[in-house]
Amino acid sequence: MTSSWLNRSHAVRTWSCVTLVAIALLMLGSVEAFAHNVAEGDKGYIQESSGVLFFPFVYLGAKHMVTGYDHLLFLFGVIFFLYRMKDIGIYVTLFAIGHSTTMLFGVLTGISANAYIIDAIIGLSVVYKALDNLGAFQRWFGVQPNTKVATLLFGFFHGFGLATKIIEFQIAPDGLIPNLIAFNIGVEIGQLLALGAILIVMGFWRRTSSFMRHAFAANTILMAAGFVLVGYQLVGLAVT
Template sequence: MISAFLSFFRLGIEHILTGYDHLLFIFSLLIARQTIKQYASVITAFTIAHCLTLTLTVLDIIDVPSSIVEPAIALSICYVAIENIFKKDVRKRWMITFVFGLIHGMGFADLLKGMNLAKNSLAINIFSFNLGIEVAQLGILAILLPVLFFIHKRKYSVRVVNVCSAIAFVLGGLWLTERIFF
């Protein structure tokens, strides 16, 4: 039981750290100036939301085709990038992050659904996977915080946020195009 817990915990961490689109989404969420409390609420809102849809998808309660989910994930990157450029007050960002977390959770579920998990250990496996995701995201936040605080104390911080967001928008747009047409 402990080895299964650790395996799924590790799988959650690896899923975040190897998911280029997810890393860009997290970066896009975090690059905008926020307080530590706001950063933490964004990360946690995302985790709670994706945990819900991941669980519902793995249990076959909901089933949204990846042909819809994957472009929606790319579109979420584009949206956050545009929001960073045009909306300077992101205090309530956790709300839109929760909505996008619901979409991302369905994408995460594909990995677990393909494993044909035993029903008797499903709850603990999903929990440990989500815990791994949350730990990885909080780790990314911990690494980025000093850099973010440094950037946001400079007079050029708006320009840095806008350039990073423009790059994220272009990459998200490329992934959106790829996921729709290819």
Template sequence: MEDFSFYFGLGWEHIISADALDHQLFIAAIAAIYLLKDWKQVLILVTAFTIGHSLTLALSVMDVVRFNRNWVEFLIPCTIVITASSNLFQRKFTPRSIRINYFIALFFGLIHGMGFANSIRPMLAKDQGIVSSLLGFNVGLEAGQIVVVLILLLLAQLIVNVFRVERREWVIFLSAAVFSLSVKMALERIGSL
């Protein structure tokens, strides 16, 4: 149980800490088009991201795959740029029109998982309870994502329903902000390739 708690904390910090801006931006990008009433869809979306993240992490810990850290660190903001860009072209916010987001979250979760895999692999490889450790990390990651998403959905609710800002304008504002920060992050990281 100590391993689970320790790795839960690592997963939580992986999303909540100030050093986790890239993951927070990705969550903001995938959640930008949703409102509080869409919480079930968003929960499935962040779970798809966690599944992708977990799969890459598990494969890395078992030493099935290895990734070049610099490329991964560059690709992470690129995934955010792509996700935020796709939001800018959304006209309708029906479940059918945004179904692609589940695949985006799953696929880009694989890339984001690569980013942390290089750091956590040595730690997890030494532990006897790899399953418990990975489970703890992923539950902590999911809990952190849910908190970030809840804050974003409450903010969207306030802006759209209380301040009467058009939903599309909110999506454009948040997505453009995320896009800008992510482009800056990608340009900073391209030099290390």
């Protein structure tokens, strides 16, 4: 009895610390940093580049995905209860198709939207996936959204958010298409690297008896992080 109580107490303290650290890290960033994260140095490089620069843009794409907390949070939610590699591959491919399509389409056509609104929707995608993992839609409305369709649709928004930011950087038309293709290849490489790291951690966690006990807390934290992202975007929209 005492051991069980101590274990629950330790779990509560652990998740509380994780939550506080996550919120603190988010609050340390400026509002501008939440408008689809592209580092200032990378922004300058994109603006000054001209001609085909395949490998540098592959690197920029991989870096964007590996450091893209919004993408990683969503992918973490997507694979949380997926155990078979076949299923993981299907969902990640759907997300990649959506992300790639709107990123290329947005930049090549020059069609953009307010970055804060797009990123707020991306934050909501994290909230949606956490609620889906918690079974909230089935419990509240008696329906289960098609998770494959939702993953594809939110992939569209994730890609469009990046396209909007790239358009703002006024990337040079010389070498535009090869550079965008290279960037997109980098995004997929970065996604595989990030996904591999997440799966390794999840694999160890799933083998412990605490996984199912802490699944609710983990997805609650995921949902809270999504709401924090939405809040920052709305603040940014209000003050610009």
